[in-house]
Amino acid sequence: MNKITLLIHCKDQPNIIASVTNFMAKNNGNIVYIDQHVDREQDIFFMRLECEFISDSFAIEEFKGLFSKSLAEKFNLKWRIYSAERKPKMALFVSKYDHCLYDILGRYNSGELFLEIPFILSNHDDLRPIAESFNIPYYHVPVTKDNKHSAEQKQLELLEQYNIDFIVLARYMQIVSNFLIDKFPNKIINIHHSFLPAFVGAKPYHSAYKRGVKIIGATSHYITEELDAGPIIEQDVTHVSHTHSIDDLIAKGRDLEKIVLSNAIKLHANRKVMVFNNKTVIFS
Amino acid sequence: MNKITLLIHCKDQPNIIASVTNFMAKNNGNIVYIDQHVDREQDIFFMRLECEFISDSFAIEEFKGLFSKSLAEKFNLKWRIYSAERKPKMALFVSKYDHCLYDILGRYNSGELFLEIPFILSNHDDLRPIAESFNIPYYHVPVTKDNKHSAEQKQLELLEQYNIDFIVLARYMQIVSNFLIDKFPNKIINIHHSFLPAFVGAKPYHSAYKRGVKIIGATSHYITEELDAGPIIEQDVTHVSHTHSIDDLIAKGRDLEKIVLSNAIKLHANRKVMVFNNKTVIFS
Amino acid sequence: MNKITLLIHCKDQPNIIASVTNFMAKNNGNIVYIDQHVDREQDIFFMRLECEFISDSFAIEEFKGLFSKSLAEKFNLKWRIYSAERKPKMALFVSKYDHCLYDILGRYNSGELFLEIPFILSNHDDLRPIAESFNIPYYHVPVTKDNKHSAEQKQLELLEQYNIDFIVLARYMQIVSNFLIDKFPNKIINIHHSFLPAFVGAKPYHSAYKRGVKIIGATSHYITEELDAGPIIEQDVTHVSHTHSIDDLIAKGRDLEKIVLSNAIKLHANRKVMVFNNKTVIFS
Amino acid sequence: MNKITLLIHCKDQPNIIASVTNFMAKNNGNIVYIDQHVDREQDIFFMRLECEFISDSFAIEEFKGLFSKSLAEKFNLKWRIYSAERKPKMALFVSKYDHCLYDILGRYNSGELFLEIPFILSNHDDLRPIAESFNIPYYHVPVTKDNKHSAEQKQLELLEQYNIDFIVLARYMQIVSNFLIDKFPNKIINIHHSFLPAFVGAKPYHSAYKRGVKIIGATSHYITEELDAGPIIEQDVTHVSHTHSIDDLIAKGRDLEKIVLSNAIKLHANRKVMVFNNKTVIFS
The missing domain is CATH 3.30.70.260 (ACT domain)
Structure with missing residues (x-):
């Protein structure tokens, strides 16, 4: 068959x-x-x-x-x-936050995800023990202002060596340049910790707190040249109130980020997402 | 075309x-x-x-x-x-509660619903002024223990006279017998004020209060012989807490009932619902 | 007592x-x-x-x-x-959309709201029949580019004459100037049809459609000098998908607007809202 | 201080x-x-x-x-x-499912939970490696029909030895008897994989699938003598449709279970829950 x-x-x-x-x-x-x-x-x-x-x-x-x-x-x-039998190969990029990483690897281990994770890459070495406890190769590729391009070249070598189909930025705290985006168009999934287009850029929970919103959210999208403006795959929100401090928002947001990113990964890996004119059609 | x-x-x-x-x-x-x-x-x-x-x-x-x-x-x-051009004809059965009636007629007036409402029927005369303010014929068919069958025969005459396609029980507080159900199989839509199968039967908000649930809901379903056990079309819920009295639950529930029933009506009127083995397939 | x-x-x-x-x-x-x-x-x-x-x-x-x-x-x-016995007096400002008006008046009639509505005011005459069917005085105060200030003076006269405590803009499609805002600080409640701060300004559903968001929302807030930037009282959202046209977003949004605005009105009328530094504390 | x-x-x-x-x-x-x-x-x-x-x-x-x-x-x-400085001591009971265990230990590790976990106990040995990777003692106490009481006596010894304040059943698939319940009244937190009171007992996802509900849920509650009838601490739900198989319900439900149980644990550990007459008051 x-x-x-x-x-x-x-x-x-x-x-x-x-x-x-x-x-x-x-x-x-x-x-x-x-x-x-x-x-x-x-x-x-x-x-x-x-x-x-x-x-x-x-x-x-x-x-x-x-x-x-x-x-x-x-x-x-x-x-x-x-x-339909061929599992896509997904590279996982992380920095120092571990909640999305734990969530993805837990689901991966339990067979919930139709994909392979050939390696994890990070600009820091902090999360190596987690990768090792799940027996997945971990590459530490530091990124500085000066070495950005050579770092991305190193990343590209790994992506090609492992025959990677798509990349997931699981709270990877570096801006990916066009050099990589052009080689993986609509194949780099990011999780942004706000309900886009509100609170684009850095520190969205701080901005949400300052604005006094009654709802916070998370958005998973394909990255494009314009920051946080790529096609949206999945979004979810949760209610908050004046009683929540910024730390509370961050903690509540972590749960959103985990679920929104995992859902986006599943949709992409199961080939249920089409992109046209910076918007997605999701056949779920 | x-x-x-x-x-x-x-x-x-x-x-x-x-x-x-x-x-x-x-x-x-x-x-x-x-x-x-x-x-x-x-x-x-x-x-x-x-x-x-x-x-x-x-x-x-x-x-x-x-x-x-x-x-x-x-x-x-x-x-x-x-x-696709023929609007289905919907009969609206009510008793004394007016919130679902107001909601449906408001949507009807604004052109949101693809259907016709040839008449409103009630076992009480209380809501006649609302029907009149929307220029819809209103029939008062009282129901008692003794006249139940003759009342349903009267109802059937009206349904046939107006060539009705489906019936909506908008908080109609009478049990509809098999006599009518058999003539309108999977064509009588009810709104039940709980997330079925929890709290079947009368006074679900009181039962929800007593049980101390943190969520209340509403369910729209086709009626069948067994009470509150027919195929579910739509459900929604809202969070509640210990601070809510029974009256608060009833007030919050009204908003759920309105939206859940309206959504079910739209799905049915747009021929998006199929029923098989007491479950629905919703092509939305 | x-x-x-x-x-x-x-x-x-x-x-x-x-x-x-x-x-x-x-x-x-x-x-x-x-x-x-x-x-x-x-x-x-x-x-x-x-x-x-x-x-x-x-x-x-x-x-x-x-x-x-x-x-x-x-x-x-x-x-x-x-x-606690004195019901606050609320003036209702509308333009041509009737869904929030119907919703508020339905709740008012059924005793759900702890307030009085001495009058309804509009820059158009279209909704007068609805006001009349609920027996509430209706004032038509046209607003043009040229008469803006005199129109607001006329509004102020009515507000003072009826001893109004707070104003609700139920999809009132005019920008209220500082002349009125200063006289009713944190006492003019607006409903904006997006989850602020996303999609400030006109046509938020069109912007949401264009951006391809998977969630739309509504926000009720006190108006301040800066457009759509006042203290947020209440927000809610609903999920949407690529299958929804702009008209679908508008229709789904209406249900959000009604509930979010009604909830904000209840919170304000029951003196459960405090404002400090452009944010609200809600004692609910 | x-x-x-x-x-x-x-x-x-x-x-x-x-x-x-x-x-x-x-x-x-x-x-x-x-x-x-x-x-x-x-x-x-x-x-x-x-x-x-x-x-x-x-x-x-x-x-x-x-x-x-x-x-x-x-x-x-x-x-x-x-x-307020003393962290409560929580015993974690599990069987073979690991998703709630992973979720709790991840939060514990990241400092999100105000509590100590002196040990994990299971009626199976399967999850021992997870406990070890988090450096938490793991006790395997098999339960059979014949040894139920002696097993609970062994459990009680451990609970007393470690000075445990409350117990969390993180998908622990054994019924806890009155012997333990009486010693930890309103101190044993269970996660049930339905929105109680719907689908009490075993296999709620199968029952939900059979009934054709459009919403599934999870409930965290204190256990009492009557099965799944104790005071409810926290509930949440998610929408499902005819497209979801039983396995899909189980997968979606896992995400609910994790968050609902974690929230209940936080509320209890932070002393925000009071119980009276089989209902909770939650000061959140």
Whole structure:
């Protein structure tokens, strides 16, 4: 049994659903999941489809070629096809905060995440013992004002060496430059500790406290060139009151950050996220 | 332009999606929405599809006949096809509480609801002025222990006279008997003022207060023979604390009841709900 | 039985709680509610207290004088004392949107709100029928670029004539100038249709749609000179997704606006809100 | 500086607040926190108070004696006084599930919890490595039908040996008998994986799935003789849909369980919970 996940977007046009489903049927595929969305403002069609092929002789690369020639060119599709069995490889970048790291590794250990974590990277050495207790290689790549570019080159070497599919910044306290972003477009997931677009930048809990908001939040998004302005994958909030100090906000926020980031990782790893014009379509 | 909504469920089987989408394409239909669900426990396939037909000569009854012969028999489908333009007719049953009534009529007036309300019916005469201020016919059908059956016969006459599609019990404080339920299966929507299955029956806020719960809720469901045990359409909750008296719970609960019931009405009126084995599939 | 509500804030200092409670006891008052908060950042003490006096001869003005001399001067207190029986008078300002108006009047009619609504004022005449159906005087005071000041003078006359305690802007689509704000400091409640400080200003739902947020919100706050930057009383949010159009956001937002504004009104009318340095302390 | 926390409940009566605050002032105490609640149904007064004593010679046992004689007898108070500096000692009971254990130990390590964990106890040996990685003693006390009482005697010995204040059942899959409950009344905290009182007993996620609820929850409560019927400390819920399998409910539920149990632990450890007539008053 071979199973694929197909993601498509294109200009909205008639018969696109029937054509794709028909193509799968003709190639002995049985569609087990289909979901679609039309962005009426921009006139863009999005589709996510899971299809099973029973044939022993199914070859995914051959199938991709066929799909490309038969359908993708005709409808001018942007598309991706994944083997549903292949777990994506995720690199984990951290600094000194350990709550998201613990949360992700706990879920990873219990089999909750459909992915592999080949290594953890940090600009500090503090969290190495945690990585070691989970038996995951840990690379310490210090970042200073002066060595930023060479540090990112070192990072890129590791990402290529381990054949990494996407990167998660689990409270990684460095700004990632375009050098890396361009090589992993919509593949670097960050957790920001506010409900964006409120409180962009540093110290959002302090700003939230100062403003006297009654709700704090966390946002997971793909990073882009503009700080904290990339496509939002997941957000959640919790109520607070005047009784909460800044430390209370930080503590309550940690719980939000953990869950919001984990949910975003699951959505991405399960190929449920599409990005278009700095917004996401989430097929959950 | 003709637009239909198709709802299907059947035993899960290969090629069902491709066959249906292909059928639509062959009949010059353009699918503008498709969503599907497979219940793996029960091996049942569900699908909701919206399709546009540009042809001037499209005739929905003819199309239904064609669909039935070409597809429904082959796959042993349970199916319904609605003209997307036809607003369903909803009868509103109330007693003395007015908050859900006000909420529904306010939304109705502002054009938020895709439905018609041909009449309001009550076992009391108290809310007649509200119906009149919204220019909707109001029928007072008193219910006592002795006249229950004749009252329901009177209700049925009105429902048939106005060609009613579904009924909403907006805090209607009478138990509806099988006589009516059987004639409107999965078409009578109730709002129960607890998060079912907790606090079935009368006075759920009093029971919630007594139990000392930290959350209260409201549940909208289709009524069935067993009290408060029908398929759940929508639920929501709010946090409470020891500081809330029973009256506070009732006041907070009113806000939940209004929103949960309105959401359930919208889902049903927009043909987004399917029922199978006392559970709902919501294509929202 | 006479009951008062006392609100205090002052620099934090020893023995303030014991001194106040002692004062009440000495004057034959029985404290039935006490809550307090210390803002450690600013070193400010806040207290809310309800006290009952059984004596027939209790005179609130005399008591205020005594409190002022005996305690307020000694501890350099900022304080307010309200008769718990006196309902505050609330003026309701609207424009063309009716959802918050309907919601407030429905709650008012059912006795849910501890306040009086002597009149409704609007810069348009559209909502007059709703005011009339609830038997509340309606004043149409048009506002243009040229007559802004004279319009606010007319408003002030009405506010003074009716002895208004606080104003609620229930989607009133005009900017209120300092002329009125200065006369009702922290007494003009607005509902803004976003989770502030995100999406300040006009068309927040459009901005939220454009940014692709997964959460929308509503914020009730006291207006101050700076637009949408006043002390926040209440906020709430709801989850949204890529499937929601701008119209869907607006519709979902209406439900948030209604509940958030009603909650803010209740908190204010029940004297549960204190303001200090552009933030609120909510004794709920 | 000495700081105490005082918890009181008694029949509601005049002057109780003033008398207590006055007593503190007379003994050179400065009240830094006070909160109170009156249960009008049962006519019971509850108070929580934090008070600082600057005197070098302050002796808590002496103060307790004075309080007992001067106030407690007069007002017939039920009361407890804690030194605010003394961290309570918490025993952690687990079975095979590790998510709550990881969550608690992570928070413990990061200093988020005001308590000590002298040991972890389990009826299985599976989680020993986690305990060891956090350097906490782990006791394996197997429980069978035949050895239940001797197992609980062994547990009691450990609880006494380590001077334990309260017990947390972090998904401990054994029913605790009255033998232990009676020795730790309202001091054994359980996490139940449903929004009680719905889905009492075993396999609540399976029951929730079968019932087709749109919300699942978790409840933390003190255990009492009746299963899952003890005083509720904390509850939370999350929305689910027909797309979620039982495994999905279990995965989503784990996140709820972790946060609800941690919050309950914090409330208890910080002496913010009072129990009366099987309900809690939470001074948060």
